[in-house]
Amino acid sequence: MRVLVLHSHPVESSYGNALYMQTLESLKTAGHEVDDCNLYAENFDPVLSRHDRMVYHDYPENTELVKDYVDRLKLAEGLVIVTPVWNFGFPAILKGYFDRVWLPGVSFDLVDGKVESRLRHIRKLGAVLTYGATPFRAFVAGNPPKKIVKRVLRAQINPRRSVTFLAHYDMNNCTAETRSAFMGKVKTAMERF
Ligand SMILES: Cc1cc2nc3c(=O)[nH]c(=O)nc-3n(C[C@H](O)[C@H](O)[C@H](O)COP(=O)(O)O)c2cc1C
Numbered sequence: 001m002r003v004l005v006l007h008s009h010p011v012e013s014s015y016g017n018a019l020y021m022q023t024l025e026s027l028k029t030a031g032h033e034v035d036d037c038n039l040y041a042e043n044f045d046p047v048l049s050r051h052d053r054m055v056y057h058d059y060p061e062n063t064e065l066v067k068d069y070v071d072r073l074k075l076a077e078g079l080v081i082v083t084p085v086w087n088f089g090f091p092a093i094l095k096g097y098f099d100r101v102w103l104p105g106v107s108f109d110l111v112d113g114k115v116e117s118r119l120r121h122i123r124k125l126g127a128v129l130t131y132g133a134t135p136f137r138a139f140v141a142g143n144p145p146k147k148i149v150k151r152v153l154r155a156q157i158n159p160r161r162s163v164t165f166l167a168h169y170d171m172n173n174c175t176a177e178t179r180s181a182f183m184g185k186v187k188t189a190m191e192r193f
Pocket residue numbers: 014015016084085086087088089129130131132133134138171
């Protein structure tokens with residue numbers, strides 16, 4: 001499969017970046033072709049501008065400023081997101097990626113007022129997330145990032161497909177052991193992706 005891996009951690013030496021590298025390596029080991037999309041390293045501009053909003057529904061004009069990202073998404077047969085959780089959501093650069101790239105005509109079409117997916121070419125979805133919060137605190141907060149992955153993105157791609165959702169919670173109290181155990185979990189899951 002050709003797997004698009006989206007990453008949004010600003011620090012190269014972070015554990016989040018190590019999870020990203022592990023994800024890339026394990027997917028390659030499994031024989032997948034990997035498109036590594038490190039949004040910070042690529043200086044992705046996440047701001048949906050006035051112009052972007054004016055042409056938002058006008059395919060293909062709406063894709064002109066993000067054509068490379070649209071082409072990469074269209075080629076994807078698998079999608080994996082590797083990101084920290086910020087304010088119980090995605091970092092702005094990743095949120096902006098969805099705003100600016102998952103456009104009408106690209107990820108969905110409005111047909112008689114109903115959303116129809118244009119992402120059926122993606123056969124598998126995965127996410128590797130890190131939280132500062134414990135599972136209980138995330139649960140009490142409604143765990144929006146988990147719902148975005150398991151409900152929103154999954155529904156947009158194909159609700160019939162399963163999702164590989166991996167999370168290291170409680171990073172505020174993590175140890176070398178918990179980080180290593182989670183890295184192993186990511187390795188195994190991505191080698192089976
Ligand atoms: C700006 C910012 C906002 C954060 N907001 C949350 C949050 O709402 N919920 C949470 O569980 N952790 C939150 N965290 C903690 C990060 O998820 C945690 O630090 C990260 O997953 C671990 O990676 P890092 O410390 O290497 O960046 C936040 C961290 C930052 C920097």
